[in-house]
Amino acid sequence: MASFPGTLAFDEFGRPFIIIRDQQNQQRLTGVEALKSHMAAGKTIANVLRTSLGPKGLDKMMVSADGDVTVTNDGATILKQMDVDHEIAKLMVQLSQSQDDEIGDGTTGVVVLAGALLEQAEQLLDKGIHPIRIADGFELAAHHAVKHLDSIADSFPFDVNNLEPLIQTAMTTLGSKIVNKCHRQMAEIAVNAVLAVADMEKKDVNFELIKVIGKVGGRLEDTMLVKGVVVDKDFSHPQMPKVLKDVKLAILTCPFEPPKPKTKHKLDVTSVEDYKALRAYEAEKFTEMVQQVKGTGATLAICQWGFDDEANHLLLQKELPAVRWVGGPEIELIAIATGGRIVPRFEELTPDKLGHAGLVREISFGTTKDRMLVIEECKNSRAVTIFIRGGNKMIIEEAKRSIHDALCVVRNLVVDNRIVYGGGAAEISCALSVSAEADKFSSLEQYAFRAFAEALESVPLALAENSGLSPIHTVTEVKARQAVEGNSALGIDCMLNGTADMRQQHVIETLRSKKQQIVLATQLVKMILKIDDIRCPNDQGSHGL
Known part of the structure; x- marks a missing residue:
């Protein structure tokens, strides 16, 4: 029950009035x-x-x-x-x-x-x-x-073959922003991104399919639209190939590691033989997991969790490129773009759950050798990524806000094309x-x-x-x-x-x-x-x- 804000009192005629508590404050x-x-x-x-x-x-x-x-x-x-x-x-x-x-x-x-x-x-x-x-x-x-x-x-009649009115409207939005030196390029990127994910029948745009990421270095003019997904990761082993074509992706949320006992008991290794047996068991499990992935016809493994050096070496030996520590939102975008299914257990992986991409390549930047993975020519091209470059973090963050405004304006024109x-x-x-x-x-x-x-x-x-x-x-x-x-x-x-x-x-x-x-x-x-x-x-x- 709420406390009363003061005290109820009565004057000489019996009329009630309230004395407010802490009135002086x-x-x-x-x-x-x-x-x-x-x-x-x-x-x-x-x-x-x-x-x-x-x-x-x-x-x-x-x-x-x-x-x-x-x-x-x-x-x-x-x-x-x-x-x-x-x-x-x-x-x-x-x-x-x-x-x-x-x-x-x-x-x-x-x-x-x-x-x-x-x-x-x-x-x-x-x-x-x-x-x-x-x-x-x-x-x-x-x-x-x-x-x-x-x-x-x-x-203006909405025509996919004539994007000029949309671009002009996006340019108006970007006119007051920091990106106005590459005015038209940014407007075209925003228009193409929205049209790639727009549902023209329902007049709706799902912004979750448009990912905007930035990388410090380079110029604003280096900003590009990727018809696919850009992931801020690289291949798990430096000797894995940097470019893959006609890729079948296994999208995994299970780690490449031997199953742990689901009890409170612990395993004591007391001799060299026990240790060797444990190593052999681990190697056998790793090989089995990699074989399960290879057996479905997968040519790239995208893993939400990490795996140790032994599993990484085995993946290289078996010629199965892999990417580790890919975050949840990126995993979902990759699944949408490639038409694949997210698989929580190795036993459930089947050929029909694999995603398809025409090209997966690793790109590197400047002298820092920062690397990112670009997944393009996807089966479902409705997921796109706007990849922003800029001289420092502040410029990139402001460019992201500017691009967001332009995307919203183009989305509004898809919903209602009056200006x-x-x-x-x-x-x-x-x-x-x-x-x-x-x-x-x-x-x-x-x-x-x-x-x-x-x-x-x-x-x-x-x-x-x-x-x-x-x-x-x-x-x-x-x-x-x-x-x-x-x-x-x-x-x-x-x-x-x-x-x-x-x-x-x-x-x-x-x-x-x-x-x-x-x-x-x-x-x-x-x-x-x-x-x-x-x-x-x-x-x-x-x-x-």
């Missing part, structure tokens, strides 16, 4: 003061991320308590690693994470939009408008903006539409509609500011052109290509991502506007980050 904010505190925290988080928005956005360097350094401009990663105490700041972190989980892209934009909505809500509060009216107005405005997005969205144009074009178009809709309201919601339109402009303003342009001047010019020309593809020319038409620049975003940003940001702000009382210990967050 509690900090309590109520009413407008509480709302202002929430808004200050939300705006602080949004301002941290604001400078990371767009193709010329800046990166953040974060140092963990262990001294690990992360350099990134991925909104979800920045917020995940920020140490925040304020309750509303934590909600902003969860907002970015939910955008990342559902869509995978737009994690910075959604927080910037939420921060702008909170800023507008604060101004409306100062005018004396009730927070519930503001929240309801924002919700109506968001509903209208989402409907407007449907009307300006373009769809809107980036560079703030969609936000400006929605802002114009919401602002025009405001005039149709005769109630207080009219103010909320106009404030929502102002907040939508925060994204193109941030893009212009981060690109070194004059924010107000640039956005005003684009707004005027959109209003006059009716072209919803006009946005901020962040890359200074000489045209504001995002259709010509091929700056494309998925409709799902843009809708989700508006909906999630509005939901969070609506929830914050309904919190008017907060109480927490003085040493915790309601007074700052």
Whole structure:
């Protein structure tokens, strides 16, 4: 049973009231003061991320308590690693994470939009408008903006023979990332990886079939897509062949070692004869195990567990190449790719449980002679591996995050192939539409509609500011052109290509991502506007980050 937070007392008229326990140690904010505190925290988080928005956005360097350094401009990663105490700041972190989980892209934009909505809500509060009216107005405005997005969205027919629209969309996602120097190559890798594992009938993509691994050394341009599996292991013996063709794989989760007695009894070896008999028994068992694997026609053994030097030497003698200590996830991927079955006992291994691969080769890197195994031309080519190279660990980790965003965007296009144009074009178009809709309201919601339109402009303003342009001047010019020309593809020319038409620049975003940003940001702000009382210990967050 939960403890009661205080003592129940009665006044002289018999009316009950509660004396709150530890009242002097509690900090309590109520009413407008509480709302202002929430808004200050939300705006602080949004301002941290604001400078990371767009193709010329800046990166953040974060140092963990262990001294690990992360350099990134991925909104979800920045917020995940920020140490925040304020309750509303934590909600902003969860907002970015939910955008990342559902869509995978737009994690910075959604927080910037939420921060702008909170800023507008604060101004409306100062005018004396009730927070519930503001929240309801924002919700109506968001509903209208989402409907407007449907009307300006373009769809491109999904054609496996014409991948250009998919590549252009992936390039937009990668434009603000560290990998943008090999922009197109990374976009093509992401598109080809998703199409290799996509189920076009169900319009679904199983991300578990796409493995992303990195190896320090080399250049980002050396990144490649392997239609198969890359395993961070080498052949168990240096004299085993480095290239195998038309391979039949035995995928084993049982170790190459003699069976141990399943009792508490121990075996005492008291003489040389006993030791020789034990050696002979072990050698016989090893030979039997290798023969069982060879007898099925296997030409490569993939083993989840290790085996000692004696078994390794015997495998070399019997000309059966082997790989040891292959982890569980890799074992599963190899089984899916090669069409093999994972075998837990040597006795259960049969020819029909073997996997098939056209080529298995060992590759080595630089002067360190690090080696990895590449399994290609598999029976089931739906499992793929993106193998990233880079100058240091930080670049590889950021490249992995960038590739993940691009994979998510291509996946979204497989699910729903409608797009809107980036560079703030969609936000400006929605802002114009919401602002025009405001005039149709005769109630207080009219103010909320106009404030929502102002907040939508925060994204193109941030893009212009981060690109070194004059924010107000640039956005005003684009707004005027959109209003006059009716072209919803006009946005901020962040890359200074000489045209504001995002259709010509091929700056494309998925409709799902843009809708989700508006909906999630509005939901969070609506929830914050309904919190008017907060109480927490003085040493915790309601007074700052």
